Amino acid sequence: MQERLRRPLRPLARILKARAAGENTDAIERENLRLRHEDLRDKARARAEGRLLVMGLMFFCAFALIGGRMGALANSEPEEPRAAATGSPIIGQRADIVDRNGRILATNLDTYAVYAQPPQMIDPARAAHELVAIFPELEEERLLRDFTGERKFLWVRRQVSPEQMQAVHDIGEPGLLFGPREIRLYPNGSLAAHILGGATYGREGVDSAEVIGVAGVERQFEDRLRDPANEGAPLELSIDLTVQAAMEQVLHGGMMVMNAKGATAIIMDVHTGEIVAMASMPDFDPNNRPQVLTSGDQSDSPLFNRAVQGVYELGSVFKIFTIAQALELGLVNAATMVDTRGPMTWGRFRISDFRNYGATLSVTDIIVKSSNIGTARLALQIGAERQRAFLDALGFLTPTGVEMVEAPTGAPLLPRQWSEISLMTISYGHGLSASPLHLAAGYASLLNGGTRVIPTLLRRDTPQDGPRIVSEAVSAAARDMLRQVVTRGTASFAEVAGYEVGGKTGTADKPRPTGGYYDDKVISTFAGVFPANDPQYVIIVTLDEPVETSGPEPRRTAGWTAVPVAAEMIRRTAPLLGLRPTVEVADLSVVTDAAH
Amino acid sequence: MKSFLFVMSALAVMGLAFWAYQENYKTQQALREVRNLHAQIGAAHSRIGVLRAEWAYQNRPDRLRELADLNFDRLGLLPLLPEAFGTIDQVAYPLPEMLSVGNPIEVSSDNAPTDEEPL
Numbered sequence: 001m002q003e004r005l006r007r008p009l010r011p012l013a014r015i016l017k018a019r020a021a022g023e024n025t026d027a028i029e030r031e032n033l034r035l036r037h038e039d040l041r042d043k044a045r046a047r048a049e050g051r052l053l054v055m056g057l058m059f060f061c062a063f064a065l066i067g068g069r070m071g072a073l074a075n076s077e078p079e080e081p082r083a084a085a086t087g088s089p090i091i092g093q094r095a096d097i098v099d100r101n102g103r104i105l106a107t108n109l110d111t112y113a114v115y116a117q118p119p120q121m122i123d124p125a126r127a128a129h130e131l132v133a134i135f136p137e138l139e140e141e142r143l144l145r146d147f148t149g150e151r152k153f154l155w156v157r158r159q160v161s162p163e164q165m166q167a168v169h170d171i172g173e174p175g176l177l178f179g180p181r182e183i184r185l186y187p188n189g190s191l192a193a194h195i196l197g198g199a200t201y202g203r204e205g206v207d208s209a210e211v212i213g214v215a216g217v218e219r220q221f222e223d224r225l226r227d228p229a230n231e232g233a234p235l236e237l238s239i240d241l242t243v244q245a246a247m248e249q250v251l252h253g254g255m256m257v258m259n260a261k262g263a264t265a266i267i268m269d270v271h272t273g274e275i276v277a278m279a280s281m282p283d284f285d286p287n288n289r290p291q292v293l294t295s296g297d298q299s300d301s302p303l304f305n306r307a308v309q310g311v312y313e314l315g316s317v318f319k320i321f322t323i324a325q326a327l328e329l330g331l332v333n334a335a336t337m338v339d340t341r342g343p344m345t346w347g348r349f350r351i352s353d354f355r356n357y358g359a360t361l362s363v364t365d366i367i368v369k370s371s372n373i374g375t376a377r378l379a380l381q382i383g384a385e386r387q388r389a390f391l392d393a394l395g396f397l398t399p400t401g402v403e404m405v406e407a408p409t410g411a412p413l414l415p416r417q418w419s420e421i422s423l424m425t426i427s428y429g430h431g432l433s434a435s436p437l438h439l440a441a442g443y444a445s446l447l448n449g450g451t452r453v454i455p456t457l458l459r460r461d462t463p464q465d466g467p468r469i470v471s472e473a474v475s476a477a478a479r480d481m482l483r484q485v486v487t488r489g490t491a492s493f494a495e496v497a498g499y500e501v502g503g504k505t506g507t508a509d510k511p512r513p514t515g516g517y518y519d520d521k522v523i524s525t526f527a528g529v530f531p532a533n534d535p536q537y538v539i540i541v542t543l544d545e546p547v548e549t550s551g552p553e554p555r556r557t558a559g560w561t562a563v564p565v566a567a568e569m570i571r572r573t574a575p576l577l578g579l580r581p582t583v584e585v586a587d588l589s590v591v592t593d594a595a596h
Numbered sequence: 597m598k599s600f601l602f603v604m605s606a607l608a609v610m611g612l613a614f615w616a617y618q619e620n621y622k623t624q625q626a627l628r629e630v631r632n633l634h635a636q637i638g639a640a641h642s643r644i645g646v647l648r649a650e651w652a653y654q655n656r657p658d659r660l661r662e663l664a665d666l667n668f669d670r671l672g673l674l675p676l677l678p679e680a681f682g683t684i685d686q687v688a689y690p691l692p693e694m695l696s697v698g699n700p701i702e703v704s705s706d707n708a709p710t711d712e713e714p715l
Contacts, residue, residue, distance in 0.1 A: 104652035110642050187652035245657030246675065498678045572675055581678040 009033055093182050094211050095225045096234040097196065097218070099241040100274075100459045106196055106218070106286075108211070109185045112165050112178040114156040115206065118147045121175030130171045131156060134164055147175075158201065159183050179206045184218075186286045192244050194280045194305040195237070195404070195457065198289040214289065215303070217457060219405040236459040238274035243267065246572045247277040254565030255281050255543065262299075262544035263565075264306035266440045267573060270448035270535045271463040273441070273456050275402070276577065280306040306542070308402060309410045311433040314542070315506030315558075317527040318429030319375045323367055324446055324478045325390045326378045328470045334364045334477050340374045349421050351376050367481045367504065368489035372428045379427030384418045387426065393452065393469050394442040396434050402455045410435040429506055436540045439527055443538045447482075447502075447529045450475040483532040493563040494528060496570045498581020503528025503539075503566070505558035510545070521545045524558035526566040536579060541566040 009032045015025050097106040121127060124147035132140045135157055146154050159181060160168065168176055184199035197216020201209045213219035221235055247265055255263040263281040268274065284290050284302040293301045299310060326332050337360040343352035357369050366374035379387060391397060399411045413433035415422040425431035437455055444453040445466070452466030470478075482502030486494045490505045506525040509517035525542045529535045546561035547554045555561070574581075664673040674680075 103655075104648060107649045107652065108645060109649050110646070185649050185653075187649055188656045189658060191657065241657065245661075249661070496678070498681075571678060575676045575678055575680065580681050 007032065007036070009036075093208075093226070094184065094199075095230060095232050097225075098234045098236055099239045099244075100236065100276075101240065102234075102236075103241045104187060105192060105237065105239070105241070106184060106186050106199075108182045111159050111161070111181050111183050113158050113181045113209070114160055114165075114168055115177055115179060116147060116154050116156050117175050117177060118149070118151055118154070119175070121147055121173060123173065124148050124175075127171060127173040127176060130173075131168070131176075134167045179208075181209055182211055184211050188241065188245075189287070190283045190285045191241070191248060192239055192279070193283045193286050194303075194307070195239060195278060196286050197405070198286040200289075215406065216305075216404055220403050237457050238269075238272075238276060238459045239278070239457070240276050240576070243573045243576050244277040244279065246576060247569055248279045248281075248283075250565065250569045250572055251279050251281055251541070254541075254568065255546075258543055258546035258548055258561045258565065260543040260546040260561070262306055264310065264436050264540075264542045264544075265566075265569060266307055266436055266538075266540040267569075267577075268440045268444055268453075268455060268538050268540075270444040270453065270529065270538055272460050273444065273453040273464050274460060275437075275440075275455055275457055276537065277573070278307050278437070280304070280308075280310075305404075305406055306544070307436045307540075308400070308404055309406050309435065311410060311413055311435050312523045312525075312542070313430050313433050313508045313511070314436070314439055314523065314525050314527075315429040315508030316370045316372075317439060317504045317506035317525050318426065318432075319367060319370065320478055320482065320504055321391065321394065321442065321446065322375050322379050322382065322387070322427040323363060323481065324470055324474055325382055325387065326363070327474045327477055329382065329386070331381050332363050332378065334362070334481065336363050337361070338363060338366060338374045338377055340366070340371050340377075342373045344373045344376060346421060346424065349424075351424060364481050364484060368484050370485075370490050370505065375428045376424035379423050380420070382423075382427075384420065384423040387423055388418050390469075391426070391432070393467070394445055395452070395454070396432065396438055396442060400435065400437050400441060400455055402437060403457045410437065412438060429508060436525070436542045439525070440538050440540045443527050443529060443540070445469055447475055447479050447535050447538065449535075479529060479532045479535060482529060486528075490557075490559045491526060491528070491563045493559065494526065494567045494570075496530070496567050496574070499570055499574050499579065500531040500533055500582070501528050501567070501570055502530070502532035503563075505563060507556065507558045520547075520556070522556045524556065524562040526558055526562040528566060528570075530570055530574060531579065531582070537574075537577060539566055539570060541569065 009029045010025065011028075011032075014028055018025050018028060094108055096104055096108070098104055116127075118124065125144060128140050128143040128147055131143060132138050138156070143156075156176070160178075165178060168178075186193075186196060186198075195216050197218040198214050199211050199218050200214050202212040203210045213222050213225070217235070217237065218225070224230070225235060247267060251263050251265045254260075265277070265279050266275060267277045269276060282302045290302060292298075292303060298304055299306070304310065327334070332338070339359065340353070340357050340361045341359050342356065343350045345351075351372050353369075353371050353373055355369075357365075357371050357374075361369060361371055361374050363374075363378070365371075366378070382390075388397070395401075396412055397414060399408045401407065412435070415426070415431050422431050441453055441455045444455075445451065446469065449472050450470040451464070451468050453464050454466065479502055482504055483500065484502075485491045485504055486501050491503050494501045494503055504527055506523075506527070508523045508525075509519070510521040510523055511517055523542060523544055524546055525540065528539050530537055530539065541562045543558075543562050543565065547556050548560045549555075664671065667673075
């Protein structure tokens with residue numbers, strides 16, 4: 001403690017001694033003062049050094065903390081902030097597709113994929129043997145080769161059912177593992193297969209796989225179906241599942257009875273352009289989509305959608321467009337008599353009718369009897385330029401705008417030069433190939449009162465109100481003529497009591513790939529509208545190479561093939577579409593019996 | 597006075613620290629619950645998805661058609677055809693229920709007295 005006491009600047013003992021010696025006492029004071037200052041300086045330095053050390057440590061800790069945190073953030077898996085809970089945090093990978101009444105057409109199902117890690121395998125031979133017992137389509141030799149070879153990882157099977165998964169589990173092989181998968185399920189099987197298309201896996205990982213559409217609306221609405229912003233809201237199509245099912249059943253039956261190679265049918269709302277049902281036969285199961293043909297004609301594949309992709313010369317069903325245009329231009333009226341003496345020659349070209357219909361026919365009878373000559377004469381009055389413009393307005397020169405990825409492939413085949421011969425042949429449906437969907441849109445546009453309709457597969461509730469193509473009066477006259485085709489013309493089998501069907505038949509010889517036409521292969525088409533007085537729906541039925549053999553001679557005309565199929569289709573689907581038959585009085589006793 | 601403020605602020609700091617500690621644990625608990633619920637919602641969603649898929653599969657038109665055919669004897673279901681429509685006047689009113697007749701009495705007027713003048 002004595003050391004700590006402040007040392008006096010002038011200690012008395014030394015002063016006295018110095019005075020006695022006669023020295024200057026100030027030197028002693030200065031000496032002491034110097035010592036005291038040095039002391040103070042040393043202390044201050046020590047304290048400052050200590051503070052610097054502490055501050056350095058703090059900075060080190062702070063930087064270490066920040067650096068550590070950054071490292072941790074960079075290394076950790078990104079994770080959603082859990083505190084910010086949103087409305088529906090869990091949504092399926094891909095939205096459902098439903099029909100117009102909300103019935104499921106496509107949905108997702110959780111399942112598992114089996115993969116193998118050969119380095120972890122204990123008994124590869126047994127595993128391969130047992131796997132083949134569960135999945136007979138696998139090859140044991142190949143599995144064994146993969147399991148014992150260089151590979152570190154391989155997929156055994158993309159999808160397994162819960163039972164199969166349990167069976168694989170029971171093998172007890174630690175090298176066989178499961179990865180969760182979502183599969184696209186089409187619960188209705190082949191129903192509306194061409195519209196839906198199908199789905200497959202895109203990028204694949206162990207824990208998940210991307211489901212991507214390969215065709216049809218699945219592909220067309222890829223972004224819409226996968227957009228998380230929609231929160232899994234289903235895609236509503238215009239298809240009616242019940243109508244589609246009834247139509248496919250009738251179409252398939254009709255195709256069998258008429259010995260046709262293929263068939264297609266479309267039912268479309270004339271005002272909204274919604275495709276209520278559309279089918280193409282033969283079809284396929286989108287759950288198990290067949291391979292694309294690598295050789296031969298793609299139109300023979302079940303994947304080929306005849307309604308959208310198949311462009312055919314559709315024949316006499318086109319006549320109504322020529323007649324309607326002639327009426328619209330004021331060239332004729334429904335009762336005008338037209339020269340139908342045949343055969344009509346134009347240069348090297350001859351046009352003749354199925355039968356000789358006499359010297360003249362009224363415009364209505366040209367449609368009713370389906371006279372090529374009469375139609376060609378009207379077309380000559382119209383002229384190529386105006387015909388082309390009219391067909392363009394109806395959408396026959398461009399692919400249909402339907403929301404399918406295949407739509408652009410259904411581009412119509414047009415004559416290279418719209419000559420007078422083309423003008424005349426196109427007037428009765430030859431020389432221009434279009435898809436049945438084009439025809440449906442054309443009939444809807446012409447018969448709904450005369451405004452353009454673009455076919456759509458999405459549900460909508462309002463009419464399209466497109467640009468006007470023909471006047472209301474011409475539209476009504478065209479409907480009246482089509483009705484007469486059914487009541488007294490070539491489509492008499494299309495009469496369905498209570499539904500006032502109007503329509504036109506078309507039988508076109510199929511072109512040979514080598515040029516010219518086949519004699520015994522036709523495309524027969526019925527294009528109709530019902531009810532004719534207040535049009536609601538158009539129906540198109542096209543059969544590819546049909547032949548009806550109940551008579552003594554095989555019959556191929558549409559009146560004997562496509563028309564009965566269409567009539568049965570209307571009979572089955574019109575009630576499902578909510579149309580009441582008019583003036584149809586059932587047997588009273590049946591109704592009372594049913595009521596009891 | 598100064599020391600009083602000193603003590604009070606020290607107490608306040610301790611109180612706040614205690615509160616923050618509690619809130620921290622409550623928040624963590626709530627987050628755990630949310631995570632749990634999300635997991636449950638996810639499981640429920642996938643269950644609903646499976647059930648909806650199964651419903652659609654069981655109600656596919658092919659199967660219903662086959663079932664209607666198989667059970668035609670019992671149910672008599674036919675496709676909806678135009679003949680199924682009728683007007684309301686085609687449906688007969690249900691006949692009024694007959695009153696039950698108890699103790700029937702034979703009535704005969706053969707030997708009845710005829711003092712009354714018949715109408």
